[in-house]
Amino acid sequence: VLLPIATHFERHDVALPWYKGHYYIHRPKVIEPMGESKTDLQVYTELCYRLEALDPALKGLGKRYNPKAERNYFDNPDAVDEAYLVDWWKKVQDHQGVKMGWEEFKRRGVYKFTFDKPHVAFREQIEKGEPFETPSGKIEIFSTTLARSPTGPRPSTATRFRRSRSGSSLSSGWVTSAKVKQHPFHLITPHPRWRTHSIFHNIPWLRETYQQEVTINASDAGRLGIATGDIVEVWNERGKVVVPAYVTERCMPGVLVIYEGSWMDLDKHGRRSLGQPGLPDQGRAQPRRRLRLQHDPGQHPQEHAGASPRLGQPGDGALLHLPPGFLIMTKKLDMKQVKVALTRKVAQTYEPVKPKQQLGFIHHNVDCIGCRACEIACKDKNGLPPGRASAA
């Protein structure tokens, strides 16, 4: 039996940020659960009531499992969920010295703990020299516990990877496997910032904030003749991926980076083209458009001729000997307005405006994480579609 479970957008809850953290987050129910989905607690509560009906030994199971709920919890959990959270918040207030009330916490959305001094992980070990809870009392990269276990020691990192005497570069022999001759690159696949593993890969607004690409060090790329934006194939005997390259000095020589979790898209050769549907990356791989009126079906399918009343029909181009598919603009302007505007322009050109107050942007780029939420918000406000800006 597969039961549809509500997402955290569809239930009222609180959370600690992953992993731990010094604040609580309020997670209100944003929408009612979609379709027939219910929260875990609703499902388990209902299951308890139904089991109770089947077996006299289980009498009162529903109420024991979910004491605050009646049977109608399955249809409307809101009041009960709120009651549990209020109780929980009371515990937080008592145990953790929180003075903020539940209603205030809900209103603010976040409760952040303040400390007298900055939190330092392993402060006791660092400052007082207290031992860690390991046999040696130190942070163990080679686990002495595992080494003494009945199943025998597991191969340690130290035996699988050995730093070469000659240098720190992986390509100069850190990895001692014989396969290194055929496979000179070490591929790492970190968690992406732009999705949760594979979840949200298909969200256009998130897809616009990154490029699924392979990161390669500039000296490696130079040796192979690869430039940023080139479509490259990365392979070993397990499979292949086809992705645009991103050439940078910020990647260690001999290491490639491809973020995990993008959706499978096999081409006819059995290669995974991770970057779909932007493959090849149109923003980078296509040459710059030379003519501003050229129709670009790839970027804006909805912009076909005639879609906008401001655009002429393709046939109009014949007068100017333009090939089919070219558009001409036929915007009608109010010449009175233009005259006023031109007067203003001439005045502002010869005598720059001295505004009463000049507003400006300030951006503290030290703390900027490059999430591009500002760009998405701008596009959202101005009704611009997700996707890269025109490749013009």
Added chain:
Amino acid sequence: MYVEGGHYPDVFAYKVNMSCNHCAEPACLPTCPTGAIWKREADGIVDIDSTLCIGCRRCEAACPYGAPQWNPKEQIVQKCNMCVDEIDAGRKPYCVMACMMRVLDIGPIEALWNASTRRRRWAPTTSRCAR
């Protein structure tokens, strides 16, 4: 805009949010053949009147910062106007409101220069709270 440099292992990287600088003497303004671009007297914001833009893209070529951008669907050039409607309503632009790290803000330019503006906004706490 993402900036990086140096050579491995001595590298650096940072991001710059530069939508439009709303210049004192905008390079885009004199290039507009219809006078669609103007600078507001009240707050110095440089805006384009979309109803007058004919999409000639001269401003796009003139701006050294790439602020005016071509909209192929509308066949006009658009640029950041610091969300003038939000400003006029006493609020801040969408980009500022969306910034989850609270690193982006607007303010009078003198205040930004002498750093008298609030440098950074914090998530609400018991002790300090951004209203």
